Amino acid sequence: MNFLIDFLNTIFWGYVLIYGLxxxxxxxxxxxxxxxxxxxxxxxxxxxxxxxxTKNGITPLQALTVSLAxxxxxxxxxxxxxxxxxxxxxxxxWMWMVAxxxxxxxxxxxxxxxxxxxxxxxxxxxxxxxxxxSRGLGAPWAGAVFAICLLIxxxxxxxxxxxxxxxxxLNEAGSIPPLVTGIVIAGLAGVVxxxxxxxxxxxxxxxxxxxxxIYLLLAIIILLLNITAVPGVLASIVGSAxxxxxxxxxxxxxxxxxMLNGIKRGLFSNEAGMGSAPNIAAVAxxxxxxxxxxxxxxxxxxxxxxxxxxxATATIxxxxxxxxxxxxxxxxxxxxxxxxxxxxxxxxxxxALAIIFFAFTSIIGNYSYAENAMIFLGLGSKTWLTxxxxxxxxMVVWGSxxxxxxxxxxxxxxxxxxxxxxxxxxxxxxxxxxxLTKDYLGQRKTGAVPRFHLxxxxxxxxxxxxxxxR
Numbered sequence: 399m400n401f402l403i404d405f406l407n408t409i410f411w412g413y414v415l416i417y418g419l420x421x422x423x424x425x426x427x428x429x430x431x432x433x434x435x436x437x438x439x440x441x442x443x444x445x446x447x448x449x450x451x452t453k454n455g456i457t458p459l460q461a462l463t464v465s466l467a468x469x470x471x472x473x474x475x476x477x478x479x480x481x482x483x484x485x486x487x488x489x490x491x492w493m494w495m496v497a498x499x500x501x502x503x504x505x506x507x508x509x510x511x512x513x514x515x516x517x518x519x520x521x522x523x524x525x526x527x528x529x530x531x532s533r534g535l536g537a538p539w540a541g542a543v544f545a546i547c548l549l550i551x552x553x554x555x556x557x558x559x560x561x562x563x564x565x566x567x568l569n570e571a572g573s574i575p576p577l578v579t580g581i582v583i584a585g586l587a588g589v590v591x592x593x594x595x596x597x598x599x600x601x602x603x604x605x606x607x608x609x610x611x612i613y614l615l616l617a618i619i620i621l622l623l624n625i626t627a628v629p630g631v632l633a634s635i636v637g638s639a640x641x642x643x644x645x646x647x648x649x650x651x652x653x654x655x656x657m658l659n660g661i662k663r664g665l666f667s668n669e670a671g672m673g674s675a676p677n678i679a680a681v682a683x684x685x686x687x688x689x690x691x692x693x694x695x696x697x698x699x700x701x702x703x704x705x706x707x708x709x710a711t712a713t714i715x716x717x718x719x720x721x722x723x724x725x726x727x728x729x730x731x732x733x734x735x736x737x738x739x740x741x742x743x744x745x746x747x748x749x750a751l752a753i754i755f756f757a758f759t760s761i762i763g764n765y766s767y768a769e770n771a772m773i774f775l776g777l778g779s780k781t782w783l784t785x786x787x788x789x790x791x792x793m794v795v796w797g798s799x800x801x802x803x804x805x806x807x808x809x810x811x812x813x814x815x816x817x818x819x820x821x822x823x824x825x826x827x828x829x830x831x832x833x834l835t836k837d838y839l840g841q842r843k844t845g846a847v848p849r850f851h852l853x854x855x856x857x858x859x860x861x862x863x864x865x866x867x868r
Contacts, residue, residue, distance in 0.1 A: 403811045410814025416661050419671055422821050423499025426506050429828060430835050434501035434697055437839070441698035447685030454683065455523040458695050460599035461682035463606040464763050465675040465696055467598075468552075469703040470610060471760030472563040472730075473667030475753050478711040479732040482721055485659030487631070488638030490712045492660025493667070497704035500670025501697040506824050506831045509693035510534065511676030512684060513834065516863045518773045522595065523866075525680025526767070527673035528774040531823045533861030534830070544673065544819045545771040549786070551812035552674060553768030557790055558797025558808075560757035560764070565798035566730045567750040580798030583758060584791040591765045591787050595681060598762045609755035610707060616748070617710030620740050624717045631716045662810065665817065667708055668700045672813060673820030675699060677770040678763070688850040690838035693831075714740065765790050830858055 427434065445458050456464075481489040507527065514533045515525030528548070532541030564583055565576035590601050621628060639660075641653045669675055675696050684691035711733060715721055718736035727735060730753065737745030765787070772778055772786055824831070833855070841848040852867040 400807070403807050406811040406814065407807060410818065411658065411662055411810065414818055415665070415814055416658055418821055419496060419503075419661060419665055419817070420499060422671060422825060423496065423501075423503045425825070426502035426828070426831070427499050429832055430502055430505065433505060433835065434498070434701075437694070440842070441694045441701075444685070444691045444694040445698060447691070454517065454521055455681050456596065456599040456678075456683070458682050458685060458692065460603050461678050461692065462695050462699055463602040464599050464678045464766055465669075465699045466606050466610070466702060466763075467602040467759035468674060468678075468763030468767065469667060469669050469699060469760075470606065470707055471560055471667075471756050472753065473663060474703065474707045474756060475711055475733050475749065476563050476566075476730040477663040477667055478708050479715060479729050479736075481659045481663035482712065482715055483728040483732060485656040486638045487634040487712075487716060488636075488640070488653065488656030489660035489663065490635045490709070491639035492657050493664035493704055493708055493712075496661050496664040497668050497670065497700050497708075500665075500668055500704075501700045503671040503821075503824070504668075504675060504700045505690075505693035505697040506828065507671065507673060507676045507820065508679035508696035509689045509831055509834055510824060510827055511680040512682075512689035512692045513830070513867075514861055514863075515680040515866065517866070519778045523681050523683070524770055524773045526677035526770050526774075527820045527823060528771060529680070530676075530827065530861075531819075532774070534827050535823060536861070540819065540823070542775060544816065544823075545774045547812065547816045547819065548673070548677070548771040549768050551816055552764040553771070553786060553790055554793045555808050555812045556764050557761050558793045558800065560760045561794040561797035562800055563730055563753050564757045567734065567746075567753045570731055570734055570746060570750070572747075572750070576798045577795070580795035583761070583798070584794040587758065587761045587765075587794060588787070588791050590762045591790065595678075595766050595769060598766045599681075602759055602763060605755060605759055609752065609759070610702070613752055614706060614710055616741075617713055620717060621713055623740075627717055628713075631713065634716070635712075664704060664708075666810070666813060668703045670700045671821055671824075672817045673823075674764075674767050674816075677767040680770070681766075686838075686848040688834075688838050688841075688848040690834050690848070690850075693835075761790070761794060833858070 445462055447458055510530040511525045514530040515523050518524035528541040528545040531544055532538040561580055561583055565579040568574040568579050569576055590597055639656055679692040679696050682692050715736040718739035720735045720739050734746040734749045737749050768786055772782060838848045850867055852864055
């Protein structure tokens with residue numbers, strides 16, 4: 399299994415995605431007119447446009463918080479520490495770059511998810527890459543392949559990753575046996591995911607802003623207390639990214655190490671281009687009622703995840719002075735020791751508490767994506783949904799007992815396959831994304847509230863649910 403996983407990671411991360419993700423992000427950034435920079439205010443407006451949940455979907459804010467629940471997890475704490483350890487400070491620069499261009503990619507994939515969404519069982523909106531691959535490209539077989547990859551990666555492997563980080567943090571802070579942690583987390587997650595997508599959205603809407611806000615506040619306090627050291631930290635990040643400083647890389651050393659680990663961990667954290675967040679973006683009732691509206695919302699999610707939360711973790715670690723490439727301390731343990739250096743003995747416990755919130759919400763957010771995949775595959779009955787929910791909870795227990803390297807490597811391989819399929823699909827549908835964007839921004843420029851009228855775009859009407867966009 400390790401041989402197979404290593405082979406897949408060599409193909410995906412050595413040849414395909416390390417260049418493909420940046421290339422696709424740059425491509426959409428250019429074709430959409432640098433949308434994520436020039437229309438940042440529109441992202442905020444689309445999030446706050448509506449606050450009422452309907453019988454058919456969830457609110458834009460709930461869609462954002464569920465996607466953040468999945469995005470803001472182990473990648474923001476353990477993942478950033480791993481990137482710094484293996485790639486040096488320069489890895490953070492490449493995390494920023496993949497996020498900035500990734501905002502355009504996230505916009506594109508979520509806009510498509512909205513356009514090609516449909517009504518699933520019980521009238522709830524469903525959509526995502528599997529749907530726009532099937533309905534937009536007329537390739538249901540490719541949609542099925544993506545849906546299966548999504549089930550394996552988000553429904554199973556990624557939830558094992560989250561459980562692994564919770565177990566590691568609690569074992570480091572309080573010597574709690576990993577098995578006990580796995581069973582307790584599985585029980586708590588079960589209470590939420592058996593309530594379905596709307597229950598997940600209601601929980602995420604409360605928990606995610608609270609947990610992210612507290613974490614960012616503490617990071618800002620630490621930054622202010624060490625303000626004189628901040629210029630040096632920023633210089634090391636930029637200098638290491640291009641090999642201009644002595645700390646050009648981590649254990650493996652060099653600019654390529656910084657780039658590889660920054661992009662890999664950046665994608666793992668912000669998920670732009672992976673095809674995950676579009677699954678919950680499709681469930682939202684957008685306001686304004688236009689597919690591009692949810693594109694703006696999910697682009698903001700990438701910004702919050704990487705430019706805010708990941709940067710907060712990197713700042714905490716780099717200002718602490720505990721990062722030593724020669725040591726074996728990495729992952730969650732490194733983040734905990736960094737916080738201990740700042741606030742004393744309470745540091746490891748605070749990080750343990752943060753990862754419980756971050757990883758727990760990731761588990762329930764990841765499940766919501768897996769449920770969409772089940773619906774696409776025609777497995778939306780109560781029996782099948784119960785089966786996948788039980789499987790998710792078993793993976794939580796299993797993941798709490800595995801080694802960090804095994805779990806992370808498996809996650810990288812499954813994520814790589816998903817991302818490759820999705821990137822090809824959104825490139826093939828990029829003309830539609832550009833057209834929708836021009837339509838939205840053109841209406842906004844006239845002072846009107848953008849609305850999508852399918853009758854004005856009959857040539858792209860194939861595969862679109864006319865009842866939804868009437």
